[in-house]
Amino acid sequence: MSARVLITAGASGIGRAMAEAFDAAGARVWIADVDKAALAACPDHWRQSVVDVADEASVAALFAEIEADWGGLDTLCSNAGIAGPTALVEDMPLDGWRACIAVNLDGAFLCAKYAAPLLKRQGAGSIVITSSTAGQYGYPHRSPYAAAKWGVIGLAKTLAMELGPHGIRCNVICPGAVEGPRMEGVLAREAAAKGMTRDQVYAGYASGTSMGRFVEASDIANMAVFLGSDAARLVSGQVIAVDGHTVNPDPKV
């Protein structure tokens, strides 16, 4: 694969796994992340930018730099997202709601807005947006996250229709619960909110899937590489879960 790939939130977690997988497949990798220290810990041969995807000027500057240095882009992995607050809707603070929507939904919108002209000029490209199983079901105590992750699906389906005639595809990956520090934070907050232990919440997530387990960041990364490749040349407008098959999104353990 000789592709030029941009991955937002590429310095850690799923984004970093995507960067590693594209790198291993022979692509050129550019990671954008808000965390300078995490960027510094990534391999030197990946291009790196400090970017807040919720900030339009920051995103605009990133795409201007990509155009100047690479002359174009083949795959955008719009992956940045934050968990947002854990509370019932009636207790949800508006500022926490807005912050979650800003990174997860505004961020995906802004990256698509600035990627589209670049991709259209070259008449080819692939956009892969990271949603969540929270974008396929309701998610008690996590309303802003669920709303944002459903929102990016509407964005992606629209992008697929607007950009398809220009040879550009857009798809969504919905990861299930991924092993790692982020889910540990989610488990701790959810255990506190529901009066359960961390292990009970973990068991609930795992038992709610047919495969009976969490997924790994590399599982999501492998799907992103496929969607960015010519092997997926007629796959567009799709929402693909990589979650071990969620059968019960809110098990009461």
Ligand SMILES: NC(=O)c1ccc[n+]([C@@H]2O[C@H](COP(=O)([O-])OP(=O)(O)OC[C@H]3O[C@@H](n4cnc5c(N)ncnc54)[C@H](O)[C@@H]3O)[C@@H](O)[C@H]2O)c1
């Ligand atoms: N981890 C999971 O279980 C899981 C499940 C479903 C979906 N997701 C989604 O996958 C994506 C990646 O999640 P993760 O688990 O790797 O997250 P993470 O919390 O491990 O880290 C993601 C990275 O995002 C960066 N980031 C945060 N805000 C940013 C911003 N405004 N601009 C740019 N970068 C920013 C952080 O600095 C960090 O390096 C997110 O969209 C998340 O919602 C994760």
